[in-house]
Amino acid sequence: MLKLEHVTKYYGDFKAVDDLSFTVDDGEIFGLLGVNGAGKTTTFRMILNLLEATDGTITLNDEPINYSMSDEIGYLPEERSLLTKLTVYDQAIYFGALKGMTNKEIIARLDELLNKFEVTDYKYKKIKELSKGNQQKIQFIMAILNKPKLLILDEPFSGLDPLNIELFKKEIRELSSQGSMIIFSSHRMDHVELFCKKLVILKQGRAVISGELAKIKADYRKKNIRIRGNVDTKELAKIKYVEEVLSIGDEIMVKITSNKGIEPVFTYISKQSNITKFVVEEPTLDEIFMSVVGES
Amino acid sequence: MNLRRSKLNFLIGASLKRKIKTKWFLIAQIVLLVLICAMINLESIIGLFGGDFNKPTKLYIVDETDISADTLTEAIKLNTNNLYGEDNESYDIIISDKTLDETRDIVNEDGGIIINVIPSDDNIIKANLISKTTIDTYDYGIIYNSLNNLKTLLTLDELGITGDDYNKLNKEIEVNREVIDSNATTEEENTEMIVTTVFPIFILPFFVLSIILIQMIGAEVNDEKTTKAMEIIISNVSPTTHFTAKIIAGNLFVIAQAILLVIYAVIALGLHHILGDVTTIHALSDTVVNTIRTVTTGELGDKLIYILPLTLILMFLTFIAYSLVAGILASMTTTTEDFQQVQTPIVIISLLGYYLAMMASMFKGALFIKILAFVPFISAILAPSLLVLGQINIVGIIGSILIMIITILLMMKYGIKIYKAGLLNYSGTGLWKKMFKAIKS
Numbered sequence: 096m097l098k099l100e101h102v103t104k105y106y107g108d109f110k111a112v113d114d115l116s117f118t119v120d121d122g123e124i125f126g127l128l129g130v131n132g133a134g135k136t137t138t139f140r141m142i143l144n145l146l147e148a149t150d151g152t153i154t155l156n157d158e159p160i161n162y163s164m165s166d167e168i169g170y171l172p173e174e175r176s177l178l179t180k181l182t183v184y185d186q187a188i189y190f191g192a193l194k195g196m197t198n199k200e201i202i203a204r205l206d207e208l209l210n211k212f213e214v215t216d217y218k219y220k221k222i223k224e225l226s227k228g229n230q231q232k233i234q235f236i237m238a239i240l241n242k243p244k245l246l247i248l249d250e251p252f253s254g255l256d257p258l259n260i261e262l263f264k265k266e267i268r269e270l271s272s273q274g275s276m277i278i279f280s281s282h283r284m285d286h287v288e289l290f291c292k293k294l295v296i297l298k299q300g301r302a303v304i305s306g307e308l309a310k311i312k313a314d315y316r317k318k319n320i321r322i323r324g325n326v327d328t329k330e331l332a333k334i335k336y337v338e339e340v341l342s343i344g345d346e347i348m349v350k351i352t353s354n355k356g357i358e359p360v361f362t363y364i365s366k367q368s369n370i371t372k373f374v375v376e377e378p379t380l381d382e383i384f385m386s387v388v389g390e391s
Numbered sequence: 392m393n394l395r396r397s398k399l400n401f402l403i404g405a406s407l408k409r410k411i412k413t414k415w416f417l418i419a420q421i422v423l424l425v426l427i428c429a430m431i432n433l434e435s436i437i438g439l440f441g442g443d444f445n446k447p448t449k450l451y452i453v454d455e456t457d458i459s460a461d462t463l464t465e466a467i468k469l470n471t472n473n474l475y476g477e478d479n480e481s482y483d484i485i486i487s488d489k490t491l492d493e494t495r496d497i498v499n500e501d502g503g504i505i506i507n508v509i510p511s512d513d514n515i516i517k518a519n520l521i522s523k524t525t526i527d528t529y530d531y532g533i534i535y536n537s538l539n540n541l542k543t544l545l546t547l548d549e550l551g552i553t554g555d556d557y558n559k560l561n562k563e564i565e566v567n568r569e570v571i572d573s574n575a576t577t578e579e580e581n582t583e584m585i586v587t588t589v590f591p592i593f594i595l596p597f598f599v600l601s602i603i604l605i606q607m608i609g610a611e612v613n614d615e616k617t618t619k620a621m622e623i624i625i626s627n628v629s630p631t632t633h634f635t636a637k638i639i640a641g642n643l644f645v646i647a648q649a650i651l652l653v654i655y656a657v658i659a660l661g662l663h664h665i666l667g668d669v670t671t672i673h674a675l676s677d678t679v680v681n682t683i684r685t686v687t688t689g690e691l692g693d694k695l696i697y698i699l700p701l702t703l704i705l706m707f708l709t710f711i712a713y714s715l716v717a718g719i720l721a722s723m724t725t726t727t728e729d730f731q732q733v734q735t736p737i738v739i740i741s742l743l744g745y746y747l748a749m750m751a752s753m754f755k756g757a758l759f760i761k762i763l764a765f766v767p768f769i770s771a772i773l774a775p776s777l778l779v780l781g782q783i784n785i786v787g788i789i790g791s792i793l794i795m796i797i798t799i800l801l802m803m804k805y806g807i808k809i810y811k812a813g814l815l816n817y818s819g820t821g822l823w824k825k826m827f828k829a830i831k832s
Contacts (some may be wrong), residue, residue: 143626165627176619190403193627
């Protein structure tokens with residue numbers, strides 16, 4: 096289990112991470128979200144031992160994070176982080192050896208992953224000769240070469256087409272099912288919703304939302320009500336707790352600021368004619384995120 | 392600990408492999424071998440292509456004084472031997488029994504130089520030099536000096552002074568030297584010559600190798616940093632391990648390159664031995680051989696027992712210091728261009744030591760130069776030079792070595808902090824502030 100307890104990081108006078116705590120269990124996919132500069136990369140770097148926390152503790156299986164654990168960790172940085180002058184093979188040997196793997200283990204695992212990601216032809220090609228998407232595939236392969244117990248993925252789907260995103264998702268799920276802890280960061284909330292059961296949303300280094308995704312959604316005051324029928328949207332907008340009324344196709348979406356708004360909306364609708372749909376939906380993660388961080 | 396050591400070994404091996412296992416390394420070594428062989432065997436190469444340089448120049452003496460021909464012949468031989476050595480065959484001297492006009496026709500057809508010696512009332516003799524084309528400066532110099540010698544001999548003969556008397560007159564005075572200060576060398580002239588000949592043999596490779604070292608470490612750190620691969624590397628090994636690997640790999644490479652340069656020089660000298668002297672040109676290899684002979688014989692040869700190891704230790708320590716500086720600077724810079732800019736002053740520091748070593752023989756005992764012999768980086772070249780010149784003693788060079796060791800230890804202590812902070816810094820703003828903060832932390 097990865098455990099962060101009251102972790103704080105200062106850069107000079109600037110507080111990059113403020114009293115952050117969360118845990119990631121074995122086999123769990125955890126979302127670390129936030130706008131640019133919210134403190135995600137700093138948190139990743141502290142977990143990876145690249146930076147020292149100013150305060151608080153980070154433990155992996157109850158042991159403080161240190162370099163002896165690096166063989167069990169995989170890291171996919173947001174930006175391309177490959178030695179582009181090397182071939183894919185040489186790069187794998189390089190990073191694999193740094194993970195304490197033998198050449199035989201590296202080559203076997205590399206062949207397996209190249210085959211899985213359908214890039215076997217690139218084994219002896221220089222990384223700089225590959226397209227952006229293929230470089231991202233290679234970078235992902237390097238991150239999971241050692242079958243990590245803890246995998247940190249910073250924007251893993253960047254530069255990938257939908258087909259390759261599916262390949263990545265499949266592999267991430269497989270690693271999770273094998274017991275790997277996966278910390279996941281993405282600006283694509285639909286991806287996070289799909290994977291993560293638990294998450295933290297950071298704003299200016301502080302965790303503004305933290306916990307299980309289902310509970311976060313359930314507890315979230317704002318809801319959406321979808322209605323199909325003959326309804327006067329202007330009248331709907333006048334109801335207390337109604338924030339916004341939108342016409343989407345043949346449906347109307349009513350955004351309410353509190354659960355207390357469900358009943359008056361239902362009362363109003365029940366008096367209208369030809370109503371064929373009335374569904375109260377939980378907000379999307381995207382909506383929660385935008386609402387919490389105040390930015391899209 | 393074993394794991395850390397094996398990762399360190401891997402990083403050292405990977406750095407060396409990245410440098411050596413390229414076609415460009417092979418090409419560079421071939422070019423170096425060819426160039427060194429060519430430099431040392433230049434005279435053989437020139438000889439191979441042929442030319443007029445081996446053909447003796449014909450000198451026709453047309454003597455109108457009737458007493459000058461033999462003496463002039465001897466004078467020319469003496470002057471030629473002094474310049475080119477005993478075995479030279481630079482001139483074919485012919486005492487012409489033909490008239491001037493007939494000899495002129497021969498020269499017009501076959502080439503050569505006519506030395507027409509004519510009696511003179513006011514200057515004993517005068518001469519006309521006749522040639523088809525221009526006369527080489529060396530040839531002119533020898534003929535001119537020989538004619539002056541002839542004039543002197545003719546004058547002495549007139550005065551009744553014999554050749555033996557003349558030789559005694561010209562013989563150099565034997566001077567025996569005694570130096571009271573036992574630390575000062577009695578072979579001052581030799582040592583000064585050494586500073587201008589031997590040290591370029593040491594200094595030039597040292598200078599080239601230090602540039603290779605700085606560029607190798609700087610380029611690697613810079614490459615890993617700019618490609619952001621550094622983040623992955625540093626997440627697996629500590630910055631200290633990474634830094635240590637770079638320094639060891641860089642220095643191993645430089646040592647290997649130095650050994651290769653020595654091997655190339657030995658091959659080139661071997662080739663020279665096989666090819667032999669083809670021409671009368673004063674060859675580079677002769678300079679090398681003579682220099683080695685001068686250094687290894689006499690009083691200086693005895694001193695080499697401690698001068699050479701101390702010089703090599705100081706140079707090796709300076710290489711380590713250069714590696715530390717290169718690594719630290721590369722970690723601070725964010726682009727390859729930035730690193731190339733900052734490496735310029737490092738190279739100039741190295742050059743400063745070289746120039747000061749040259750000046751040390753001109754400004755004997757200069758306190759300023761002596762002090763600079765203890766300054767790290769400059770000391771690598773300057774301290775051994777002053778030791779050879781006798782301007783500092785063995786304690787002095789050991790002092791330079793100790794100061795270098797202290798500098799290295801300080802750089803390791805504080806440099807690693809800068810290195811750690813610099814590796815993950817991608818912004819140029821407030822760079823020095825960040826680095827000073829890192830040192831304080």
